[in-house]
Amino acid sequence: MTDIDDTTAGSVAEGAHGDGLDARLVVDRGSFRLDIALRAAPGDVVALLGPNGAGKTTALRALAGLVPITGGHLRLDGTALDRTAPESRPVGVVFQDYLLFPHLSALDNVAFGPRCQGATKAEARALAATWLDRLGLAEHAGAKPRRLSGGQAQRVALARALATSPRLLLLDEPLAALDARTRLEVRARLRRHLAEFEAVAVLVTHDPLDAMVLADRLVVVEHGRVVQEGSPTEIARRPRTDYIAQLVGLNLYRGRAEGHTVRLDDGPAITTTEDLSGPVFVAFPPSAVTLHRDRPTGSSARNLWRCEVAGLETHGDQIRADLAGELPLAADLTTVAAAELDLRPGAPVWATVKATQTHAYPA
Structure with missing residues (x-):
């Protein structure tokens, strides 16, 4: 697949049904135009891969509602989210620098989302404790972010995103802030957690190894367009642009x-x-x-x-x-x-x- 024109994107959308993600994201920002189609079923892990400035992060922010789409559509489990406020979307986000609240403990960072959804303090903290335990962080529940290692902070951010039971999990360069040794360990842990995640996960990365290990399907974006998509094996065996060839x-x-x-x-x-x-x-x-x-x-x-x-x-x-x-x-x-x-x-x-x-x- 070398490109997606308006006709193709439209036919993909019209044929979509059922649970999962069905989106065509069109975002006009000055001289840059993003126009990509994304489809994913619950349980799928999709990686958006591409060079700097390709539009990956813009696409992720559009899915989160942080950047408005100027065309196309966005449906999750059959519900249109185009005009839904970011805080009302069933979407969890793990940002590149994690954005943990520095004044809150790991437990209260994770409990923040459930509290915003109406849970009592006790309910939210109990749920947060369960998630921290699942991610191997029970002994760090009382620690503030500054006392956590990079890998621990990444897992707290992931627990915070998962504690709201999102139907779409977005990860923006989730391993970029880690050193090489920590990255190896956390990548393996993250792969296990994503394999257990029952909804759709979309991650943005420029690292081919992260994409190959973590994702079931790769969507390669260049200049705001999809230039190739497929399984990691397909992409690695049959690259269609110089960028992908260099990548693999x-x-x-x-x-x-x-x-x-x-x-x-x-x-x-x-x-x-x-x-x-x-x-x-x-x-x-x-x-x-x-x-x-x-x-x-x-x-x-x-x-x-x-x-x-x-x-x-x-x-x-x-x-x-x-x-x-x-x-x-x-x-x-x-x-x-x-x-x-x-x-x-x-x-x-x-x-x-x-x-x-x-x-x-x-x-």
């Missing part, structure tokens, strides 16, 4: 297939194992690229290009070479291999990729 770590090209040969729109041909015809994408990982200082002879690789090293950077435990020339691409190699090749910016190299390591699919 693939070299991506577009061209026209004639059997096993794909002639690129702007570049040389690539030999693939797929037998296709017409517009296609071709993708392969940087690890599939083998570099040589001299033109290789007797190589079994069907794809061979002369390139030049444009840049080098550490990528995990490997070196990623950014290559310019006949076919711009990224290549991953070990530190030892990079040293043996004497790679440095400006060095000429030959790049090879076996046809079996490419993946072609219809554009």
Whole structure:
């Protein structure tokens, strides 16, 4: 799915029924226009993924009622929410910086929502205690936010959102404020809690790992439009834009297939194992690229290009070479291999990729 025009979005909405989220969010803000359709059933976890400025947070705020939609519709469990005030929507929100009340204990932070819904103080605190216990925070009930770690504060914010029994849970970059070690633990915990959540959850993130681990379905937004959506596996295997390809770590090209040969729109041909015809994408990982200082002879690789090293950077435990020339691409190699090749910016190299390591699919 490369785009959603007005006709498509309308047909999606008209065919929607039953429980869950059915929305077409149109928001005009000066020169920026958001126009995306979202559908999700109870129990679904949907991640909105995209670069900065794509419209992800605007979409989340529109769902929460913090930004008015200028067109489209918003229905939750069959009820229109377009004109419903934010505080009256059955929506829970976990903001990026959690926004816990600094003067209240963890218990009273969580009890705040039920109190606003009419529960007595005792009822609200009992419910809050139950949620804190479920999220492994019972011993921190009396602690103020400043005494909590980042992971604990994130769980208190999640408990506060869940304590109101929302039919839609919104999470804005829920792990962004955590350090790498805490993030790993909290991501696993959050995945378990989202798996148990019986309503719709929508999270915004720019981190592909968060999206892949936490969500059942990804909706990729660029320039205010949906450019691709599907399961994490589908998105990772068949990216359709440069942004997504970089996100999942693939070299991506577009061209026209004639059997096993794909002639690129702007570049040389690539030999693939797929037998296709017409517009296609071709993708392969940087690890599939083998570099040589001299033109290789007797190589079994069907794809061979002369390139030049444009840049080098550490990528995990490997070196990623950014290559310019006949076919711009990224290549991953070990530190030892990079040293043996004497790679440095400006060095000429030959790049090879076996046809079996490419993946072609219809554009």
